[in-house]
Each structure stands twice: as structure tokens, then as C-alpha cells.
Amino acid sequence: MSGFQEARSGTGYDVEERRLREEVASCTLILNSLDILGYSGHVSARLPDGQHILIQSFDQSRASLGPDDLLICDMEGKVVVGPKGIRAPAEVYLHTEVLKARPDVNSVAHFHDDLATTFTIVKNKPLLAVKNHAIRWASGIPVHPDPSHVSDSELGHALAKTLGGHQALQIRAHGQVIVAESVKALLIDSVHFVENAKALYDAHLLGEVEPLTAAELEDFGRTFNRDRHVAKLWKYYVGRAVDDGIIPETWSSVVA
Numbered sequence: 001m002s003g004f005q006e007a008r009s010g011t012g013y014d015v016e017e018r019r020l021r022e023e024v025a026s027c028t029l030i031l032n033s034l035d036i037l038g039y040s041g042h043v044s045a046r047l048p049d050g051q052h053i054l055i056q057s058f059d060q061s062r063a064s065l066g067p068d069d070l071l072i073c074d075m076e077g078k079v080v081v082g083p084k085g086i087r088a089p090a091e092v093y094l095h096t097e098v099l100k101a102r103p104d105v106n107s108v109a110h111f112h113d114d115l116a117t118t119f120t121i122v123k124n125k126p127l128l129a130v131k132n133h134a135i136r137w138a139s140g141i142p143v144h145p146d147p148s149h150v151s152d153s154e155l156g157h158a159l160a161k162t163l164g165g166h167q168a169l170q171i172r173a174h175g176q177v178i179v180a181e182s183v184k185a186l187l188i189d190s191v192h193f194v195e196n197a198k199a200l201y202d203a204h205l206l207g208e209v210e211p212l213t214a215a216e217l218e219d220f221g222r223t224f225n226r227d228r229h230v231a232k233l234w235k236y237y238v239g240r241a242v243d244d245g246i247i248p249e250t251w252s253s254v255v256a
């Protein structure tokens with residue numbers, strides 16, 4: 001039995017894997033319902049052994065993903081648990097290389113939000129942290145210059161290098177990468193990332209932009225409890241998705 005199979009059969013691992021499967025599926029369905037994910041893009045989560053990830057398949061619809069549809073890939077992007085012949089997303093390397101480079105990150109989202117992407121194709125209009133919850137990106141939102149699909153580990157490694165210690169990046173003329181400590185936090189960060197881009201876009205239409213200063217962001221940070229905020233918004237979005245019939249009540253790890 002491989003080390004991974006042994007870990008998987010260990011006490012409590014199945015419960016933890018099931019929880020992560022339900023969280024990744026819920027996060028995907030909610031981001032799809034908010035039009036942040038669409039026909040492409042994906043959410044991944046690091047499994048408790050640290051050396052494998054959960055991610056959806058290449059062509060599974062983001063509108064109908066279930067916990068059991070998720071594949072397990074190793075950190076080289078190879079499918080190790082999933083139906084025979086099934087393909088991981090072409091950009092699985094974006095997830096594996098970021099997770100390899102960032103031990104503090106346990107979940108990664110990649111999507112292609114048109115409005116946020118616009119900031120990568122206009123001169124002198126960088127995507128800045130202008131709303132209070134954009135404090136998450138106070139260190140900056142780097143732009144990865146290579147618009148290619150992140151379809152091998154070398155391209156993924158280069159992207160992880162551009163991300164560095166930041167919590168999000170834009171890929172020029174392509175899309176976004178958001179990283180977080182948990183799937184729940186990743187959902188909330190993804191929502192706030194798109195809100196912040198929309199606010200900045202609207203502000204540019206209205207007039208001269210006055211982004212929050214470093215001191216103002218710091219002030220906000222003093223009164224902000226990230227864990228409490230994540231728990232509140234997760235409950236709101238999951239509750240709404242259950243009411244709308246997007247998430248079944250039987251997903252007991254995520255439905256309180």
C-alpha cells in the first residue's frame with residue numbers, strides 16, 4: 001500500500017476528505033451561481049497529507065459538480081484517484097505549483113472574470129485595493145505577464161514566482177488566481193476580489209480615484225476579524241444556495 005493510500009485509510013481521514021469534497025463542490029457551485037466561475041476555471045484544496053489535491057475534471061460542468069466528481073491529483077498534476085482515462089484540467093499545474101510554493105495556502109481558485117481582467121490590458125490603471133475588504137490584497141496584486149494557459153509545471157512554477165507572498169494575482173489578458181488558508185476563506189476572498197474590481201472600475205467612470213491609504217487599510221484591519229467574517233459570509237452563501245436548490249441539504253459537512 002502506498003503512503004498516500006495508508007494515510008487515506010487512517011482514522012478520520014475519510015471524514016476530512018469528505019468535508020473538503022463538499023466544500024470544494026459548494027464553493028464551485030456558489031462561484032458559478034455568482035457568475036465568477038463559468039464554463040471554465042476551478043477550485044482546488046490541499047488534502048490533509050499535504051501531497052495531494054482535490055480538483056474537478058477537465059470538462060465537468062461547474063454548474064453541476066458534486067463531491068464525488070472531484071479527482072485526487074498528486075503534486076505533479078497526475079490523476080491518482082478518479083475514473084480511468086479522466087483528465088484533470090489543463091491548468092492543474094497552476095494549482096499544484098502554487099500549493100508547492102506556499103505551505104500557508106490550502107486552497108486555490110482560478111477564474112476568468114472579464115471586468116477584473118480588463119485592468120491587465122489598460123495602461124496605467126492597475127487593480128488596487130480600494131474597498132475595505134480588499135485589505136487582503138494590501139501588499140499588492142501582481143500581474144503575471146504571460147497570458148498562456150498554465151498547462152505545464154514550468155509555467156505553473158513561473159506563475160507561483162510572480163505570486164510570491166501575495167494573496168492574489170492577475171494573469172495578463174487571461175484571468176485571476178486567488179489563494180487562501182481554507183476553501184471557505186477562498187470563496188469569500190473570490191467574492192470580495194470581484195467586488196473590489198467592480199468598485200474601482202465604477203470609480204474610474206465617476207472621476208478621480210482615491211484608493212484607501214495604507215494607514216486607512218491598517219485602521220480597518222484593527223477592527224476586522226477575518227475568521228468571523230468568513231464564517232458569517234460562508235453561512236450566508238451556503239444558506240442561499242440551499243434555498244435556491246443549488247446545494248443539497250444532504251451535504252452535511254457544509255449545511256449546518
Ligand SMILES: [Zn+2]
Nearest residue numbers: 091110174175
Ligand atoms: Zn485560465
